[in-house]
Amino acid sequence: MVKQHKIRVGVIGTGIGSYHIRAYQKLPEVEVVAVVDLDSKRAKQIAEEYGIAHSFSDYRKLLDLKQIDAVSVCTPNFLHAEITVAALQAGKDVLCEKPMAMNTQEAEMMVKAARQTGRKLMMAFCRRFQNDSQWLKKYIEAGELGEIYYAKTGWLRRRGIPGLGGWFTTKAKSGGGPLIDLGVHMLDLVLWLMGNPRAVSASGSTYAKFTDLYPLEKGTLDVEDLACALVRLETGATVFLETSWVSNISGDRVYSSLFGTKGGADFPPLKIYTEKHGKLVDLEPRLPEISGYDGEVAHFVECILQDKEPTATAEQGLEITRILDAIYESAETGKEVLLR
Incomplete structure (x- = not known):
């Protein structure tokens, strides 16, 4: 089903996540509504800098926001699987930064969660x-x-x-x-x-x-x-x-x-x-x-709006x-x- 309203996005992690925020904010059909960083002061600072309504130090609070359609997972590698699976199970589409996971077992969990929930899981292979x-x-x-x-x-x-x-x-x-x-x-x-x-x-x-x-x-x-x-x-x-x-x-x-x-x-x-x-x-x-970064984010949003599969699939991330x-x-x- 093609979405009619703006895509409301949350960004988890503010290191490489800042590139995601800027890319999302170039798209008129997107609104970044929340950001997460373990350092609550940095989360608040980024939110103020980019005009984002909500900031949290716990990603679970972001996932509790019903209005969020999709998230970018831009955390350290060891958190990719945990947060991605939780986001998919919360009904969010996910753009996950590279590497997909710490190992094959974690990557398989992520692919399984995407299949079970029917949500989109795209890998952020920006090159x-x-x-x-x-x-x-x-x-x-x-x-x-x-x-x-x-x-x-x-x-x-x-x-x-x-x-x-x-x-x-x-x-x-x-x-x-x-x-x-x-x-x-x-x-x-x-x-x-x-x-x-x-x-x-x-x-x-x-x-x-x-x-x-x-x-x-x-x-x-x-x-x-x-x-x-x-x-x-x-x-x-x-x-x-x-x-x-x-x-x-x-x-x-x-x-x-x-x-x-x-x-x-x-x-x-x-x-x-x-x-x-x-x-x-x-x-x-x-x-x-x-x-x-602009290209991958624009493609992710296009896939959500048009309900199509991303070209950088979770299965390809698993193979890598x-x-x-x-x-x-x-x-x-x-x-x-x-x-x-």
């Missing part, structure tokens, strides 16, 4: 919604790259550990380091561009070589600082993934490369490599920049979580992990 990604997806679906049989992707930081000593660097609360933080984005992006084939195996390595550079008086640093993996897909294609928070390189790198039988692509910036009329041709599409778990298991055991 899918950038303009270069959207254009390249259409280009691939038109058959311009042919069969994509290999992909390389990575997000490497020279120095860039988020929230050192806090939940980000505490495995019990984050699930891992740059693999689950940055790698989740890049893995999802290339798999989506390749048509979301299922993974059949993963072989990975993780390294924690820079812990001594960051002595902590309090807090925890017990996650990897670099991870790499080789993921084999049911189509016979292969994906190579690398990601780091700390590495001795010239500078930060974010990249994806697709190898197809008719053409290839590198991005960002987006470049296409192909052959036309017997000549090698390089194409550089001129595309305006579009915020991935299975792969991440397999990479961590492979790194721990030193063996390839079979997924099917």
